[in-house]
Amino acid sequence: MTQDDTNTRPTLRDVARHAGVSLGTASKALNKAGTLRQETREKVLSAARELGFRPNDLAQALHRGQSFTVGLISNDSFGRFTMPIMEGLETVLHEAGIALFMCNATDDPEREKRHIDQLLGKRVDGLVFTGRRADRRPAPGLSLGGLPTLYVFSQGDEPGAPCLLPDDEGGARLATEHLVSLGRNRIAHVSGPEDFEAVRLRRRGYEAAVPTLDPDLVLHGPWSEAWGREAGARLLALPRKPDAIFAGNDQIARGIVEALRERQVGIPDDIAIAGFDNWTVMAEATRPPLTSVDMNLKTLGEEAGHRLIRMIKGEKLTGTTRLPCTLVPRASTQPTA
Amino acid sequence: MTQDDTNTRPTLRDVARHAGVSLGTASKALNKAGTLRQETREKVLSAARELGFRPNDLAQALHRGQSFTVGLISNDSFGRFTMPIMEGLETVLHEAGIALFMCNATDDPEREKRHIDQLLGKRVDGLVFTGRRADRRPAPGLSLGGLPTLYVFSQGDEPGAPCLLPDDEGGARLATEHLVSLGRNRIAHVSGPEDFEAVRLRRRGYEAAVPTLDPDLVLHGPWSEAWGREAGARLLALPRKPDAIFAGNDQIARGIVEALRERQVGIPDDIAIAGFDNWTVMAEATRPPLTSVDMNLKTLGEEAGHRLIRMIKGEKLTGTTRLPCTLVPRASTQPTA
DNA sequence: TTGAAAGCGCTAACAC
DNA sequence: GTGTTAGCGCTTTCAA
Numbered sequence: 049m050t051q052d053d054t055n056t057r058p059t060l061r062d063v064a065r066h067a068g069v070s071l072g073t074a075s076k077a078l079n080k081a082g083t084l085r086q087e088t089r090e091k092v093l094s095a096a097r098e099l100g101f102r103p104n105d106l107a108q109a110l111h112r113g114q115s116f117t118v119g120l121i122s123n124d125s126f127g128r129f130t131m132p133i134m135e136g137l138e139t140v141l142h143e144a145g146i147a148l149f150m151c152n153a154t155d156d157p158e159r160e161k162r163h164i165d166q167l168l169g170k171r172v173d174g175l176v177f178t179g180r181r182a183d184r185r186p187a188p189g190l191s192l193g194g195l196p197t198l199y200v201f202s203q204g205d206e207p208g209a210p211c212l213l214p215d216d217e218g219g220a221r222l223a224t225e226h227l228v229s230l231g232r233n234r235i236a237h238v239s240g241p242e243d244f245e246a247v248r249l250r251r252r253g254y255e256a257a258v259p260t261l262d263p264d265l266v267l268h269g270p271w272s273e274a275w276g277r278e279a280g281a282r283l284l285a286l287p288r289k290p291d292a293i294f295a296g297n298d299q300i301a302r303g304i305v306e307a308l309r310e311r312q313v314g315i316p317d318d319i320a321i322a323g324f325d326n327w328t329v330m331a332e333a334t335r336p337p338l339t340s341v342d343m344n345l346k347t348l349g350e351e352a353g354h355r356l357i358r359m360i361k362g363e364k365l366t367g368t369t370r371l372p373c374t375l376v377p378r379a380s381t382q383p384t385a
Numbered sequence: 386m387t388q389d390d391t392n393t394r395p396t397l398r399d400v401a402r403h404a405g406v407s408l409g410t411a412s413k414a415l416n417k418a419g420t421l422r423q424e425t426r427e428k429v430l431s432a433a434r435e436l437g438f439r440p441n442d443l444a445q446a447l448h449r450g451q452s453f454t455v456g457l458i459s460n461d462s463f464g465r466f467t468m469p470i471m472e473g474l475e476t477v478l479h480e481a482g483i484a485l486f487m488c489n490a491t492d493d494p495e496r497e498k499r500h501i502d503q504l505l506g507k508r509v510d511g512l513v514f515t516g517r518r519a520d521r522r523p524a525p526g527l528s529l530g531g532l533p534t535l536y537v538f539s540q541g542d543e544p545g546a547p548c549l550l551p552d553d554e555g556g557a558r559l560a561t562e563h564l565v566s567l568g569r570n571r572i573a574h575v576s577g578p579e580d581f582e583a584v585r586l587r588r589r590g591y592e593a594a595v596p597t598l599d600p601d602l603v604l605h606g607p608w609s610e611a612w613g614r615e616a617g618a619r620l621l622a623l624p625r626k627p628d629a630i631f632a633g634n635d636q637i638a639r640g641i642v643e644a645l646r647e648r649q650v651g652i653p654d655d656i657a658i659a660g661f662d663n664w665t666v667m668a669e670a671t672r673p674p675l676t677s678v679d680m681n682l683k684t685l686g687e688e689a690g691h692r693l694i695r696m697i698k699g700e701k702l703t704g705t706t707r708l709p710c711t712l713v714p715r716a717s718t719q720p721t722a
Numbered sequence: 723t724t725g726a727a728a729g730c731g732c733t734a735a736c737a738c
Numbered sequence: 739g740t741g742t743t744a745g746c747g748c749t750t751t752c753a754a
Contacts, residue, residue: 056450057505057530059747070725075749082750085723100528105506106443106452107747110730113393115443117507120487125472135462138489147503150457150487152475166484168394169442170454191437193394273670299670333610333636396731407741412733419734422739444731447746725754730747737742 058099067095078103109171118356119149119167121160124180128327129345133178133200136349137356144357146173157186164188168195174356178202182213183245196359200352201345208366210359212352214343216246219373220253223294223322223341226375228259230320232292236265238279238304239296247296250324254294265290269300276303284311291319292381298323298330298340305334305380320381336379343373395436404432415440446508455693456486456504458497461517465664466682470515470537473686474693481694483510494523501525505532511693515539519550520582533696537689538682545703547696549689551680553583556710557590560631560659560678563712565596567657569629573602575616575641576633584633587661591631602627606637613640621648628656629718635660635667635677642671642717657718673716680710 064074069092076082077092095101109115118141124130138148149167153160167175175195179185179202187205197204199211227235237254240247247268255261264286269275276295280303283290295301301323305315313319315336323331326342348371359365401411406429413419414429432438446452455478461467475485486504490497504512512532516522516539524542534541536548564572574591577584584605592598601623606612613632617640620627632638638660642652650656652673660668663679685708696702 057508060749061747071748072726072750073724076724079749083723088723100530102502102505104447104508104747105503106447106508107730108749110441110443110447110732110747111749113730125468127468131462131464131468134487135489138487142488142500142503145503147507148487150471150475150485151479152472163479165439166442166479166482168439170484171394171441171443193437299666303670329636333640397733398731408732409734409742410740413740416733420739425739441731444746445733447731447748448733450746723754726752728749728751730749732746733744735742735744738740 057104058101060101060103063092063096063099063101066099067092115171115173116146117149117170117172118146118174118176119151119164119170119172120176120178121151121153121163121167122178123153123155123160123185124178125152125154127180129180129201130178132345133349133352136346136351137176137200137353138349140350140353141356144353146357160188164192168192173360174198176200176352176356177204181244181246182216196356198352198356198359198365200348203368210355210365211368212348212355213368213370214345214348215370215372216249216343217253217256218370219324219341219343219375220250220294221257222253222373222375223324223339224254224257226339226377226381227292227294227320227322228257230292230316230381232320233259234262234265234288234290235259235292235294236267236283236290237294237296238267238269238276238283238300240268240271240300242268250296271297271299273299273303273306276300276305277307278303280304280307281311284308284313289319292316293319293321295321295323298325298327298334298338301338301340301380302330302334305336305338309335316379316381316383322375322381326376331376331378334380339378339381340376341373342376344371347371394441395438397438397440400429400433400436400438403436404429452508452510453483454486454507454509455483455511455513456488456501456507456509457513457515458488458490458500458504459515460490460492460497460522461515462489462491464517466517466538467515469682470686470689473683473688474513474537474690475686477687477690478693481690483694497525501529505529510697511535513537513689513693514541518581518583519553533693535689535693535696535702537685540705547692547702548705549685549692550705550707551682551685552707552709553586553680554590554593555707556661556678556680556712557587557631558594559590559710559712560661560676561591561594563676563714563718564629564631564657564659565594567629567653567718569657570596571599571602571625571627572596572629572631573604573620573627574631574633575604575606575613575620575637577605577608577637579605587633608634608636610636610640610643613637613642614644615640617641617644618648621645621650626656630656630658632658632660635662635664635671635675638675638677638717639667639671642673642675646672653716653718653720659712659718663713668713668715671717676715676718677713678710679713681708684708
């Protein structure tokens with residue numbers, strides 16, 4: 049450690065003293081503002097370097113009334129969905145010199161309230177809510193006083209709240225059309241619990257793209273491999289078996305694949321399978337690897353960052369935007385490739 | 386919105402004015418400090434409530450020279466390991482009124498440096514490094530000036546750096562002893578790449594507990610299900626097959642299970658299997674469900690929080706501490722239960 | 723070109 | 739009991 053081991057860092061005043069100039073001069077030199085003699089500027093800069101000076105953003109924020117800080121409230125325990133969103137968000141915000149305060153609300157409204165309160169105390173310039181599932185969530189029991197607020201992979205309760213979501217319906221259509229393009233016309237859909245909005249939307253996308261709709265071919269259950277296995281078995285027991293299956297997520301898809309595999313059904317030759325989420329550890333470990341719909345969550349996070357920055361600049365954004373999903377084809381729908 | 390929609394929040398001075406008292410009095414009332422008449426206190430509190438007053442932590446921090454804020458640097462893209470650590474950490478710190486600033490370094494040293502610089506600017510009271518793997522990481526190319534710093538699931542480069550890690554060796558011993566207690570004595574070990582310290586430690590724990598050591602029964606490869614399947618096949622091709630397998634993680638374990646299952650090997654009757662990580666989506670979806678070693682990462686995060694708080698209070702902590710792992714028994718080692 | 727001084731919102735020591 | 743005041747570290751006029 050070249051520095052002394054105390055936690056008190058040098059102030060601008062220290063730098064000024066060290067350089068033998070006034071406080072204001074030092075400030076100008078470091079902020080490349082005003083007009084200064086090159087020599088003076090150098091003097092200050094080298095003094096700053098020597099002392100290991102780093103301006104105190106807190107003081108700066110206090111002065112400017114802007115903290116260059118944004119809060120993130122998640123109830124996902126920072127899981128699979130929030131992670132990539134956060135990553136995209138963080139990248140964009142960091143680029144703009146904005147740091148991210150992260151809080152985990154874990155569905156406890158009391159705790160969420162305390163978190164928001166803490167963030168307000170830190171005078172965050174904006175707030176992002178995100179969640180485990182893209183459904184509507186109750187409004188925070190706290191006045192946000194016009195603070196720029198954005199919901200990502202999650203929906204606000206207040207009307208017109210700006211929301212950013214994946215286009216589940218479009219993604220489902222994409223997957224179904226892909227199966228249709230393979231020449232399949234008896235396409236089943238095995239999905240999750242119907243109280244998820246995403247489940248209803250994906251089903252709608254499926255229904256829009258499927259050639260003929262057979263209610264026997266649509267099954268709902270929990271989000272699990274076990275359910276996928278059970279559903280796979282059921283579909284095989286049908287008098288007229290499907291020739292393709294679009295699953296509501298990759299876990300279900302994997303369960304289906306295993307059920308078929310054990311019964312010597314050829315994938316994709318007899319039955320082609322597509323999943324949703326493009327959860328790579330799952331999709332790639334499946335045999336054969338799983339074609340899946342990617343929600344592009346990182347992009348969603350990046351877009352959230354851009355929008356939040358615009359809102360912080362004063363722009364008013366409202367309403368729900370859905371960003372397109374992408375199909376990632378793998379062997380479970382592609383015979384040879 | 387009951388509040389006006391501007392982002393300028395009321396200050397303490399506003400509250401004081403509204404309550405018809407002085408600034409100092411208002412401060413005392415809100416901080417429950419000094420001696421005040423009950424009536425005055427009430428007056429101030431209700432004024433504060435009316436205006437929706439929330440003290441500005443930035444100003445407070447500036448005054449006190451403490452920000453009640455801690456930075457977290459991760460290179461895990463906030464994945465499977467960092468998540469539970471973060472959750473534990475956040476819980477404990479929040480209890481102490483400390484907020485968590487989160488940064489994603491993604492193995493880019495330049496970006497990590499910028500992040501640390503930003504955190505120093507925010508005058509964080511401490512720093513936590515965490516990572517994707519528990520190995521030594523290069524020191525940040527930046528003087529931290531005596532800032533309390535803690536490594537969790539990750540190791541600092543500087544000698545004596547305080548590190549908090551799971552006891553991989555003990556966990557491996559636990560799993561192996563469990564298999565021995567089942568009466569198995571030909572126990573194989575299939576693990577990940579040897580350049581992971583965790584792999585070497587787990588192997589050491591295995592070697593310490595295994596009844597007889599047969600080099601043919603120890604296999605290293607990538608962290609994947611595919612490798613598990615391949616290793617499973619290899620072990621079954623051995624002239625003297627194992628009667629139990631301890632896998633270096635749950636993905637490998639699952640691959641092994643699938644390989645055995647396809648070859649009609651009874652699990653656990655013929656061969657018992659244990660994994661590592663207790664990654665529930667994986668362990669529970671395996672058939673039969675997987676016995677696995679849990680690293681208790683949330684506890685690790687909590688302990689990190691407690692230690693960091695002690696360090697912030699001025700205590701000096703050094704050296705590496707390893708926290709115990711736990712065995713979570715499931716059907717892959719338990720015949721009937 | 724540089725210095726002096728006011729003030730961001732809050733706390734704490736000291737008057738009254 | 740309550741009011742006044744001096745800063746915390748920085749930016750930004752305004753004077754010199």
